[in-house]
Amino acid sequence: MQSQTHANHWDIFCAVVDNYGDIGVTWRLAKQLAKEYGLAITLWVDDLASFAHILPKLDPKCASQNFEGVCIKRWDAPLSQEYLPGEVLIEAFACELPPEVLGKIAALHQAGDKVPVWLNLEYLSAEDWVEGCHGLPSLQRSGLKKQFYFPGFTNKTGGLICEADLLERRQMWQENKERQAYFEALGLSGIDEHDTVISLFSYETESLNALCRHWHEGERQVHLLVPIGRSLNSLGAFIDQQQALTPGSRFHHGKLTIHLLPMTDQQGYDRLLWSCDFNIVRGEDSFLRAQWAAKPFIWHIYPQEEDYHLIKLEAFMALYCHNLAPEIADAWKKLNIGFNQGEQKTLFSLWQQVDNAHLALTQHAQDWPNEALNDADLATRLVQFVKNS
């Protein structure tokens, strides 16, 4: 049986649900494990077409291909490519593993052979209960051992995805003031060095209309950088419906200019976040990257039943703001809550309060990554967790 396994090999299974969130996280993790830990990683993905949006060189029709040291395989049903059990098996975000995979590890278990460390990598949350669930076993009827692995912001959780050199690269980028050159490389014209530049990657919300009206009537020139995607569905009043929505399109309204961007790879998106004065992000992956960008941000959290996402938002904000001046924290929290609730009436004044505190918020955003990372990032803790399993 041992001959049918291979050591030093990790498999990560990812079912794409929301275009870029799940695959964004697992792709970053896979790359980091391969690059920084020399692990042989296979990333099994059930929707290569969505994946190709953030990895443009990926061929959605190719069943197996390699990028950045990671073998990417198409996860189809039934599984058409052989799974060889390795050292670790990760089901990302509670996806259901293929029966062929479960069958193989069950056979190893029954034969008394070594089975992979089997982990369910869960969603990121700042809620207290995460500490109590991180690392717990999940007893299986078959007798196989699976464990839940929870990313998180404290040292009792699984940590946060952050590449070893990321913060240093970001700092160099911002110190060298590379944003103007980057904007020009993206084909963005008319952005003055002192203009306010805001990136937007959100779900649909009426809040965007309110903010755009405010920026439109404001005193400072504001540039809103928007990739082609869901955010545009809420910008109807500010987009010329007769004009084709293509990357490079611009729409002027008073002091507001909306620029449409092409989808970019993950490195490009990081640079975009580093270059803007303020970022509006969503979900899990862009939310975390906005924190590493060390700029003020709004988190448009994935909506859940019974407004449970607001509890998750509150939990994160409590951690993020615990050593921020109360009046600034209060304004920033209210802006985030208002944005997530589709607020329109008070968003003007909330934005203004946060904008007035921009320097203090930026300083806080620069301090935050070290605090959030504690002693180690997710990949480092994950490798250690596997060693201890």
Next chain:
Amino acid sequence: MKTAHEIRPGNVIMLDGSPWVVQKTETTRSGRNAAIVKMKLKNLLQESSTETTFKGEDKMEDIILDRLDCTYSYFADPMYVFMDAEYNQYDVEADNLGDAAAYIVDGMEEQCQVTFYEGKAISVELPTTVVREVTYTEPSARGDTSGKVMKPATIAGGATLSVADFVKTGDLIEIDTRTHEFKKRA
């Protein structure tokens, strides 16, 4: 078969070839409305306990053991004593009640189900909903802008849970014993 989400304290489930009595369940929301259920389990063969986590949709074998409708009689430390319709008394270890113990109060009239394994009373399942008095909660904190304003409260029996901001000390409230969630003012 039941999903982890449907399992309640007092149920006995079969895992890895052993029967386990569920002492405590805690359901939380993960991303995209998926649930995560944390359970405290006691192995009925080895008398050992463990904490374990499941996805809400994980299926597990719910063992049907003998059960009797009973009412709570009294507490004789460390045993809770329940009585059936024919006045037979059954002792259940406090440890085996898990979270349910926090809803046990003198004079309670709700019918509970006592579960037996090899002739021994091993656990108690509460009704899905119980009504309890709030013994303490802070006054309303109006002005919070969050959409779902909740605050902590202690109820008769000793459990603490989050209740709606309008609930006052002395109110009777309905509680879902599976999720320990406040349902409404009774």
